[in-house]
Amino acid sequence: MPLAPVQETCAGCPIRHRAVCAHCEPQELERLERIKSYADIAAGAPIFFAGEPMRHVASVVSGAAILSRTLEDGRRQINGLMLPSDFIGRPWRETIPFDVTAASPVRLCRFERIAFEKILGDTPHVSERLLSMTLDDLDAARDWAVVLGRMAARERISAFLLILARRLGRTDRHDPSRVTFSLPLTREAIADLLGLTLETASRQMSALRRDGVIETEGRSTVIVPDLARLQEEAQDDDDGTGLT
């Protein structure tokens, strides 16, 4: 296991105000701080295996992790894309039903599971925050069914790019509708997330580039020149200003 502990404090943490610890009072934060440890995982490395004992729960600090299941005949579906501030793990349960893998280099803020469960029991700011995040994740997971069940290949790619643009994108200082971000997944992983083959995923990316919906630089950099255009392609009526 390529786990390299790192010294760091919560004060300068990039996800301090969005993660499970967001609403903590100073003394609650201190309790979490005492049981936390950082772990850096290399791209492609496993984090947890489905069904195996899971000693930690964790927040993603940076990078991207994926949850996936593989059928006996090799078909794989990525069930979740965990980006910075997302919470991985399952209090009150020994195992997760998904393989968890680093899609790009990942830094985790880990909590020993049993200790974390104790904190949940008597710090409402943590348990309420976790419930709220879990309900949001549930809504997001159910929303994803629309993508997988009802959208065409081009729409699926667009919906995926739109999510990344919103969560990872940096806005151009001169043109607020122009957004740039880096793809944390390979074409194969994108396909497995979207329920497509990698060839179809690649073809639709090319088509979006030909049609001017996106621009690309190198393997992983994507530029969205007009976010509203991408929203239309993704059948997304939401303006993205709602929610927390």
Added chain:
Amino acid sequence: MPLAPVQETCAGCPIRHRAVCAHCEPQELERLERIKSYADIAAGAPIFFAGEPMRHVASVVSGAAILSRTLEDGRRQINGLMLPSDFIGRPWRETIPFDVTAASPVRLCRFERIAFEKILGDTPHVSERLLSMTLDDLDAARDWAVVLGRMAARERISAFLLILARRLGRTDRHDPSRVTFSLPLTREAIADLLGLTLETASRQMSALRRDGVIETEGRSTVIVPDLARLQEEAQDDDDGTGLT
């Protein structure tokens, strides 16, 4: 709104030990009992509309409700099938992002949302139970991605029938692998749940009947003569004895 209040106590409630109230102490249950009310909804009637203020949260006592989203061009996806003991609603939020509809006649045990949030705040047995149920729902919603993203039409129908067999099925007293249940959804709803057209859903049901995987009586009764056979069709390696 076809809401008909009904007199009833928690003592004889069919979902008493599985719903959000499962782990309550007598006095906690009494607090819930004071704010609860029953509602009977006719098949096909709306329960909540996406985005509209939601005054109640509720447990499904009997029947089946569906969560759904409809795209502007009319494509519909059912995002969740809520069966007895499932919890509908979203503490700490004014609205749900899905339409909620009764698929068959539904009885709900409702709690006024604001009052329920207060109870969450100071009865750990309820909030822990709700967190646990929400985490289970999240796992289930993510599992569903495998069905929508990677399974063929015949496998999707099989996976759906298997879920119903496990949750609603009555086992034959002479043959424990023989299970009977009643379909709470029309072909169109099944198709919208599985990301298929109703014609494809119907054809695959017919094919499973021809191949002896299922038998049917009337429109809605399904008999699974051999549950193991259905599991194979659904690519399900789980024996269903785990969990809770």
Added chain:
DNA sequence: CGCCCCATTGAGAGTAATCAACACCAGTGG
């Protein structure tokens, strides 16, 4: 008893999967 909704079945069209070849880039070693 008749109507309407729901379900079934058929024929043809279209989108994505499959099979296959090639291009690109990064890292490695001669």
Added chain:
DNA sequence: CCACTGGTGTTGATTACTCTCAATGGGGCG
């Protein structure tokens, strides 16, 4: 410095599964 190599991505040709359009059948309710 450049050829080599393997992983990753792109593009093309063909196949196959599901969708679409269409007609018919059957069960339940007024």
